[in-house]
Amino acid sequence: MNYDVIALACEQLDYRDKLRLAQLLIQTARKEEESVNPQDRTIKPKPAVPEAIVEEQEIDTISYVYERLLKLRPVKTKSLTNSIKAMFQFQGGISEAEVSDIVSELQHRKLVKLTSNKVEYND
Known part of the structure; x- marks a missing residue:
C-alpha cells in the first residue's frame, strides 16, 4: 500500500474519522522516530531558578x-x-x-x- 492509495481512501472518510486517523498517524510516526533516532531524544534539565x-x-x-x-x-x-x-x-x-x-x-x-x-x- 502506498501514499496515493491511502490518500484516495481517506477522501471517503468523514471529518471525525480523518481527525482520528491524523492523530493515529502522528502518534505512530513519533514512536517510530523515537525508536529510529534515540540519540536525538534528550531530556533537557530545567534550569535552576535562583x-x-x-x-x-x-x-x-x-x-x-x-x-x-x-x-x-x-x-x-x-x-x-x-x-x-x-x-x-x-x-x-x-x-x-x-x-x-x-x-x-x-x-x-x-x-x-x-x-x-x-x-x-x-x-
Whole structure:
C-alpha cells in the first residue's frame, strides 16, 4: 500500500474519522522516530531558578493578593481563603497549603489580622 492509495481512501472518510486517523498517524510516526533516532531524544534539565528570583515572585504574589483583597474586602476567614483560591483558579488552581502560606505571610507582614474568624485590614 502506498501514499496515493491511502490518500484516495481517506477522501471517503468523514471529518471525525480523518481527525482520528491524523492523530493515529502522528502518534505512530513519533514512536517510530523515537525508536529510529534515540540519540536525538534528550531530556533537557530545567534550569535552576535562583533564590532571589523565587523571593521576588513570592513578593509579587503577596502584593498581588493583597491588592486584590483590598478591593474584595472579604470579612470572614473562609471568604478570605475562597477569594485567594479564586485569584489562582485560571492558573491551574492553588493548594490549601499554599493558601495558608499566603495568609500566614499576609499576617506576618501585618497586612491583615485574623481575630475570631474575622479579617481586619491594615490599609
